[in-house]
Amino acid sequence: MSSSYETVALPRLSQNAQDEQSLALATKFRELRLKSLQTDPKAFGSSYEVEISRGLDQSIDRLSNPKAVVFVAIDTSNTSHLSPAGNELDRLLRVPWVGMVGLLGPQEGNSEHVSAKQDPYARMTASDDDSGRSDNKNDSETSDELPWHYVLNGTYVSNEARGHGLGRRLVSAAIDRAHDDARAGRRNLICTVLVDDDNPRARTTYERCGFDYDGEEEYLQQPRKVLGETEPKLSTAVRMRLKRKM
Numbered sequence: 001m002s003s004s005y006e007t008v009a010l011p012r013l014s015q016n017a018q019d020e021q022s023l024a025l026a027t028k029f030r031e032l033r034l035k036s037l038q039t040d041p042k043a044f045g046s047s048y049e050v051e052i053s054r055g056l057d058q059s060i061d062r063l064s065n066p067k068a069v070v071f072v073a074i075d076t077s078n079t080s081h082l083s084p085a086g087n088e089l090d091r092l093l094r095v096p097w098v099g100m101v102g103l104l105g106p107q108e109g110n111s112e113h114v115s116a117k118q119d120p121y122a123r124m125t126a127s128d129d130d131s132g133r134s135d136n137k138n139d140s141e142t143s144d145e146l147p148w149h150y151v152l153n154g155t156y157v158s159n160e161a162r163g164h165g166l167g168r169r170l171v172s173a174a175i176d177r178a179h180d181d182a183r184a185g186r187r188n189l190i191c192t193v194l195v196d197d198d199n200p201r202a203r204t205t206y207e208r209c210g211f212d213y214d215g216e217e218e219y220l221q222q223p224r225k226v227l228g229e230t231e232p233k234l235s236t237a238v239r240m241r242l243k244r245k246m
């Protein structure tokens with residue numbers, strides 16, 4: 001059977017969610033995230049060892065972060081035998097997930113603050129929610145204001161699903177959401193992603209979606225046991241940036 005894929009934004013969980021469906025969703029997200037860190041350890045600033053030690057709470061935190069949306073790619077090619085799903089969450093829990101990307105933002109300010117030395121989720125908390133998504137300022141007030149800044153994080157497509165354009169579809173879905181949000185707030189958009197300098201496939205994916213090279217920085221990457229590392233390793237992260245007018 002040929003594969004059929006969809007990209008879907010995960011519903012945001014309530015903070016400290018403990019109901020069965022929320023836990024199942026967080027578990028599924030965690031499994032794919034850990035798989036990405038295991039199969040492609042060089043691609044990410046974090047490591048399998050660090051994230052498995054943090055448990056499910058970290059996944060619930062990420063999925064309930066008011067400034068984060070996670071998009072997943074789902075494989076819907078083998079769902080005909082399933083009884084009709086009750087709701088979207090049911091459906092999400094029934095189908096295989098084969099890719100994901102996190103969209104973090106908005107923040108006002110300068111993209112130079114995006115650094116491989118920081119956990120991008122830790123930058124985005126409820127307390128810095130000063131972006132005024134629902135502001136009612138008029139055009140003359142907003143035109144010179146700072147753009148809204150977003151960060152992409154954790155882009156991943158599982159090996160068996162690569163080469164079908166899913167990386168591009170996930171990244172495009174995240175950019176479109178950010179652009180819609182920024183337009184609604186009457187702001188220009190800047191979106192940044194950090195990529196390992198030795199990851200041509202990811203760099204091409206972002207370039208095809210409109211990102212350009214915007215500099216690079218060295219940082220100490222956490223040791224990845226799966227690669228036999230015991231000490232942090234000096235790595236280079238390339239910063240890529242996309243700008244869109246409101």
Ligand SMILES: CC(C)(COP(=O)(O)OP(=O)(O)OC[C@H]1O[C@@H](n2cnc3c(N)ncnc32)[C@H](O)[C@@H]1OP(=O)(O)O)[C@@H](O)C(=O)NCCC(=O)NCCS
Pocket residue numbers: 040043044154155156157158161162163164165166167168169194195196199200201202204205208
């Ligand atoms: C990067 C990744 C998400 C891309 O997913 P994908 O579904 O294979 O991507 P796509 O099919 O949309 O292909 C994206 C582009 O990369 C190109 N590409 C494929 N392999 C390539 C390579 N080795 N070098 C350069 N470009 C390559 C494709 O041709 C395509 O460009 P095109 O549309 O002009 O043909 C996926 O490979 C992945 O998960 N890699 C491991 C994790 C990772 O690196 N994440 C990024 C963290 S910043």
